[in-house]
Structures are given as C-alpha cells and as structure tokens.
Amino acid sequence: MKQSRAMSLVEAVANVAVGYGVAVVTQMLIFPVFGLHTTLAQNLKMGAVFTVVSIARSYVLRRLFEAIRVWSAR
Numbered sequence: 001m002k003q004s005r006a007m008s009l010v011e012a013v014a015n016v017a018v019g020y021g022v023a024v025v026t027q028m029l030i031f032p033v034f035g036l037h038t039t040l041a042q043n044l045k046m047g048a049v050f051t052v053v054s055i056a057r058s059y060v061l062r063r064l065f066e067a068i069r070v071w072s073a074r
Helices: 006-034 038-071
Strands: none
Touching: 006 038
C-alpha cells in the first residue's frame, strides 16, 4: 500500500520532533562530560539550530538521490 501525502507529512513532522527532543536530551547529558555547562534555554536553541541543519541536509540528499535516479533512468 502506498503512503498518502498526509501521512508522509505526519511522518516527517514526527521525525523532526523526535530528533529535536533527542538532540536536546543528548546535549544535556553529554555537554557536562566535556566541561560544557549550558542552560536549558541554550540547549533548546542549539537543538533548534541542529534541527534546521538536519532538515536542510535531508532535503539536499533527497534531491541529489532523485537527480541520480532520473539521470540513471535515461
């Protein structure tokens, strides 16, 4: 069965939300190990930056692989 556009959007939003949460929790646990002490607000802001970078990376890779698929189908 093919995934609907609506469910693709739900999956993408869930993926980003979970990734953001994982990034923030990981930062809060790992940063002190390396002597970095940040506030919750700082961790939330850094998590947001990492999330935007992740979305951009994912988009570029998807477009690259689509271009490869189209090129190889010739």
